[in-house]
Amino acid sequence: MQFLNKLFIGLFLTLTSLGALADFSWNFPTPVTPMALDTLHVHNKFMVIIMIIFVVVLSIMIYSIFTHRKSKGYKASKATGPSTKSQIIWTMVPFGILLYIDFILMGIPAFHSIVLMEDTKTNAEMVVKVTGYQWRWQYEYMDGDAKGIKFVSNLSTPQDQIDNKAPKGKDYLLEVDNRLVLPVDKKVRILLTSSDVIHNWWVPAFGSARDAIPGFLRETWVKIEKPGTYRGQCKELCGKGHGFMPVVVDAVSEKEFKAWAQDQKTKLAAANAGADKQWTKDELIAKGKEVYLKNCSVCHQPGGQGLPPTFPALTGSKIANGPIFGADGKYLKDSHLDRILNGKGVMPAWKAVLNDTDIAAVIVYERNGLGNSVGDVLQPSQVKAARQ
């Protein structure tokens, strides 16, 4: 017993000291959309209900445990069930209460929440398409000021922080290179799909979580009522990078959103212009290294050694060292370019994610870096031609 006492005291002290240090979150994050607010209300209400049930039932049990015990000389009754009419009626009372709780007290608000949650279309002012990739998100604006803007959002936490070689930043694992920017006070319909496995796009402060399923469209909606930066994560197991594909949304005013959209369009035009320009090998290698580290190194590793057998090495690989174009000038099946454009098996197709310059650059880098030295150069214009 002495040991138990010590253990209790120890645990108690540990818990209280931790409580004093930490900024715990005991409930959902502050809701910023109508759906999240509704969810919070429903959740709080239900929690109160189940806690009351728990405390009432527990009190009855504890009373019984302390009263009806042999050590106090209590003699057991022989009752095996309600026998008189009034007893039978009394046993129906908790049943009735539970029916009321299930289907009225909880059932009705829960149904209203479903209707609110599923109403993605009424008064929707803009549409954003979200595509899940292993392990990044792609965002595409389908209409309005930002129509045509399309970009990929990658985790931007450096690998050194994950490997404990550098101190962890404030937004460790919840930071990305390109954030989704949405205007406040506008109902945004979000279409979800995936290019490989099932993902789930989740921002706790929005109260919306929906699977992104390959080959199908699913939808949800947000109407953010407060400007700010909101962070979330993929929450459907999607492979080794599941813990490393955060969602970061910047909610900004309408005016800022318009400015941002204009800025993005200018940048996009510049990038597209780059596809027609003639690049030098060194420029491509430098650019390619950037692209490689962002998109490819998770699986093929920064040094190109891969993680065999699932993720093959690029160093000395047949594909990365083989010819790209055949005698007819078209790219060969199973060539380096084919694999990157179209993917195969676990390797995703990159043609919808990376632009011509990125693809050309990363191919040149992989063929002339990572221990390979093929020596050839692939121009963005060739990639552009190959897409047609």
Added chain:
Amino acid sequence: MSTKAAVHHDDHHDHPKGMKHWFTTTNHKDIGSMYLIFSLIMFFIGGLMILAVRAELFQPGLQLMQPEFYNQLIGNHALIMIFGALMPAATGFANWMIPLQIGAPDMALPRINNWGFWLLPPAALLLILPFILALFGVGDGAAGAGWTFYTPLSIQGGIGVDFAIFAIHTLGISSILGSINVIVTIFNMRAPGMTLMKMPIFAWAWLVTAFLLVATLPVLAGAVTMILTDRHFGTHFFDAAGGGDPILYQHLFWFFAHPEVYIVLLPIWGFMPDILQTFSRKPVFGYKAQVYSLIAIGVLALVVWAHHFFTAGMPIPALAYFMYATMSISLPLAVLFFCWIANLWKGSMTFETPMLFAIGWIIIFGVGGLTGLVLADVAADAQYHHSYFVVAHFHYTFFAGGMMGIMAGVYYWLPKMTGYMFSEKLGKLHFWLTAISFNLTFIPQFFLGLAGMPRRIPDYALQFSEFNAISTVAAFVLGLSQLIFAYNIIKCMRGGKKATGQVWEGARGLEWTLSSPPPYHSFTKQPTIK
């Protein structure tokens, strides 16, 4: 059969000795013991896996393992705990106790019984082998797609997935054989006078369980076979590009896996009234109500599966149906809770180890049940789903409701099985350590889930650090406390204070009329029930 012949018959076979005895035995008690020991071993293997996971989650950052290996551990922890520890323990009890409780000499199909058990070790080996092969550079380890094997992730996986599919097939055959045996035994081997409505609740609960297994396991076997052909033979059951549907798999899987929850829990709900009546010295309360509730839960279990994937997207009527159907389960379950507590009420209670576990089980499992009720709500489920809230919820049902229930059963029947009393002192220490460290492990996980931590991630954002640290420390205490359990069992098997036939002062039922341990063929003279 004359009494003389019966006495002569008993214990006079030429039983093979040593290992050969255990390979060839058709005795329900031998096989029951093997199931229980197998379950205990798997419990420790699955536990070691999850302690490695908790150690990784002690601090943010990757310290001990890479994400691939982490994913393999979490999925196989679940498979081993559910198929290796929980289900075999329940089958072990069924083997031991159903013949004793209904007054039969043995199970109806003894050879099938033997085969049913001996399929388990190879299946467990199939699950664990990929880990070992990977050490020698063959394959990339075990299946890393969670225990749910959601497509297309499971179609991408390495050879571990194929191993797991064959393991599931083997485990499924074993479970179906066990179920058929239970059904046949209960319908044909009851002692004269033991009508179905006089049968102990444990036998009733197992009957419902057995029907659920026979109804749903073939669906799982079919679903994983479809994964296998999608992986290797070019079919497109779950591939949208070929006209398939990844969500079809989730429907098939949960059509099995939701009833699976009740398959694991029903046998425990079955023997709990026995424990409660023994230590409250008051007969089972509401026998008929309990039996009808068990049947109702069995039926409802088959029609609520889609609440496991509300966030996959469904039309409103489907969402509403699955929500209300799920909430309906709370009604028969509440009847059961009501009866259990009424069984304690005005009893004359003593608090031996099995009773402590039973009472702790009612309280902690109650938390699992109540959180299940809120999880049924579709809108809130969008937040809870796939977060640590769900992890905490199903450990309240599977560890507290499942494992702690099984521990109550083990302590209750151990003296009957071995003929010796276990150490009460160690048993009580085991209970308190388990109950407290369990809650300290999983209460923080409720808060982690609400704050937005997804499950199945190997590394997490900084705001989740403190709760994870508490959870990990408590998990290690929980894991280590189980060594007391194992020690107590082994000690009890080896000897100690002799147990009487009745063992517990208030014990009722046929199994307590026999000596401890019972004779090799249990009832050589059929008892008559009045």
